[in-house]
Amino acid sequence: MDTDRYFDPIVISRLSNLQLRARHVVEGLMSGVHRSRSRGFSVDFEEHRAYAPGDELRHIDWKAYGKFDRYLVKQYEDETNLRAHIVVDASASMDFGDGPLSKWEYAATLSSSMAHLLLGQSDSVGLVISYEVEDVQVPSKSIRKHLLTLLAGLQAAKPAGGTGIARSLLALAERLKRRGLVLVVSDLLDEPEAVAEALKLLCLKGNDVIVFHVLDSVELDFPFEGLARMDDVETDRNITVECEVVKRPYLGLLTEFLEQTRERCADLGVDYHLVSTAEPLDRGLIRFLAWRSRSRV
């Protein structure tokens, strides 16, 4: 079975609805994979959900079965053992893309897919949409319909303004009371030191941090030729350059930046993934699942 089509950004770009995109990606990823659910223990009833093969029979609400003639499983608020926060960068620099998906679209699709996965495993997922000054926050919940809230938040967001990812991470670090998982999806075009400080604080608080560094293939390859006027997407600045002249030093600086970021993340124990918008989306998810599996060992 050809599963690549599920993750091809070109195919995904044709799906207008973010929910559809997330389901498309996750179903593609999970097709042929045995589903296994982690066991949770509950304190407060939250809601019912449909029984799914793999659920323990003892969790079936037999009373509800008698009432609705359907197998329903009780879910409790403290069912999950993971509290995840997805921080998505919505600066103007994310609204850029040479391929079928812009960085923002790619980041949103990636985030919603991970939320889909996490919620599907009864993990609690919250969302922070990072702007330059003030963030948009969606509190974390583990109920499945919370996905719609998350997706609605992502769909409502419009990339604009400068980058405030460092500030958003710092704010999140101060806000989090419990340890959890922080998924950062950003191009990290902020002050590297500030970003590193914020990540450090998150790590010091015992959070697991995964960074998806999203960059467009144009940014990575600099395919321009001839004389070109380059406009900054976040400011009014522009510059005229001889592309052949600046290409090599530009790529050098970029590589230096990426290496520096990677090293800093490695030093902090942050799982760092550089993702190009030209790459299939499953790669990011696979990396995420790989981390999940490692963290459960």
Place this chain on the structure above:
Amino acid sequence: MSFQFFHAALLWGMGLVFLPILIHLLRRRLVRRYRLPTFEFLLRTQRRITNRSRLRNWILLFLRVCAVGIIIFLASRPLLETEGGVSGVGWFPVHTVAVIDNSASMAFETGKGSRFEVAKRAVRRMIEDMSEADRMSIATTVGEPAAASLKEFQRKEALAALERVRQTDGKGAPARIVQHALENASPKAGRRNVVVFSDFARGDWESFQIRNLRQWNPHVHLQFVRVAPESGVEDLSLQNVKMKPWPPKAGFSFTIGARVFNRGEEKKSKVPVQLYVGEELRETIEVDLEPNGASPVSFRVNAPEKGVLYGRIELPKDNLSATNRFYFAAGIGKRLRALVIDGDPKRGLQDSETFFVVNALTAAPLGGESPVLTRVVASYELNNVQWDEYDYVIACNLGRWPENGKQRLRDFVEKGGGLFWATGELSSEKAAGLGWLPATTGGPVTLRPSKSLKIAQGEEAHRAFSFLGVNGGRFFSALRLARLTPLEPARGGRALLELPDGTPVLVTGSVGSGQVMVWGSTCDRDWTDLAVRPVFVPFMRGISEFLGGTQKGVSSSADAGDVFEIRAPTRRVGEAIQIRGPAQEERATQFTEKKPGPETMPTDGLRLGKKGSAAAVAYYRDAYLAGIYRVLTPDEKHIVAVNAPASESRISPVEMSFFKDKLEKLDVRDLPANESDPLRSILRLIDLGALLFLMLGGIFVAEAFLADRT
């Protein structure tokens, strides 16, 4: 220091240097816009490289502008003029062709020697300034035809070659020499110069045709050096010298007319004009001459009876002596002497044959002289005749002979004398007993009706008919012959005139060295009306020339530089002859066999000797000085007057604009007579082609290096 351009028009293409700038500006207008989130990196990159890159871009733009400029410059073939001699350096030798004008006008005195000497001094300095690698060739405008290639000399040889160059009184052929120098300057040399030293007198240079320079080589620098132009043109000259009649007739006078021209700004009074005949001063005439004015002079001279006549007209010595003398020489013509023997002297004068014959031979134009002297004797007077005094004999109706008369006549003919034997009632071969004549005669025959004559077939061009012009036979068809002594050609004789039925009337043949003609009728009106017909005079003159030979005078004059062609019989092939020049120097030349085919005589030349008999020729090519030349041969002597060509008296220089119009690249400099360092006025021209090629190569390498760095 300045530039010359061979294709100056191409310099208009220099506007193309703006092409790289234009492309640069157009490219700026075609800038595309992009958005880039990682702008900050670009900004940092640009900050780092901007200064270096901008400098490199400016350098690249500059190099491209230079490259375009150099290409245009190169295409226009730039030549750099620098002053300072002709020497090159070891790796860049110079071949200089010094063309020295040694025509007559260059003898003009400047106060520091003649212009020719000033030019020689300048060339000598050029030679002394040569480096070891340099080469010098020396050519002259008058002299032997240029060799196939100019001989290249090193310093020592060049000085020796320069010493051999002599002033002449000839006319220069500058176009030919300049063309030859331009075409044959050594292609191996790094630089090639052709420097022409001349006064640029009109007489030599006015006919200079640019089309003669077929191959204009831009790598050869042509420079004209005007020698001592400040010395002016003040000069007295003899012009339009005319002699009449010329050649003079033996024993008669002739006139020499000329114009004395004062080419100066001052009036000249009592200028003596002297006539020399031989070496003897015969007459002096004094003339007054206005500035730039002329005055005619005229002399009358009596020609001798025989031999040669030579002399000169002479003006006082001045700046240009070549135009002060005019030499003349001529061989004096000899008049033919004819002995007319009257065989029937008893008859009246006007009925006598000799009356008609003598009048025909001595006929002359009004005021003119007959070329024939005649003497009439009766047959009985023949014993008193000195046969050697006569060139030919005309015997009319001769029947009686004194003792030994026949033998003396035969001896006379066999030694080369001529004989015209006219028959008549008294004469016949048998009666005369002249068995050696080329025809036998019969008894007289009366023709009824009378008949006309015609020229025998194939004899129309015979010398006896040479005075009758074209179609001379028509004169004989009109006359009537009533009585005839029949002739039968014998002993090699052949008929020249005959009756319509072919009966010979005039027969000719050789006897020993002499020529004999036998006429089958009389020379009076008894037998024919020939004597009263218009044809009789030219007919008798033709017979006279045939029997006695031509004895006209010969004019022997030539221009300095002309070639003498001396002709002689074949037996003289290999024999040497001497020619004595005006400075009494003797030079030898040798007779060679004349090859059949077209004439080998140069256009400018003088032919000496009999053309008809010539099968051996000798050439004398060294008559470059004006004066009297004597050609000394064992059996004859020629004397030749050689003068500077009349055009050499036209010494005012041509305007340099005349040349500049024709030779755009021409470099003209003046060489004053008192110039202490004449080399300063000599330019050298450096071809910048190789240098520009190197620069272009360097630019391409630098451009490639810088472009690659980007």
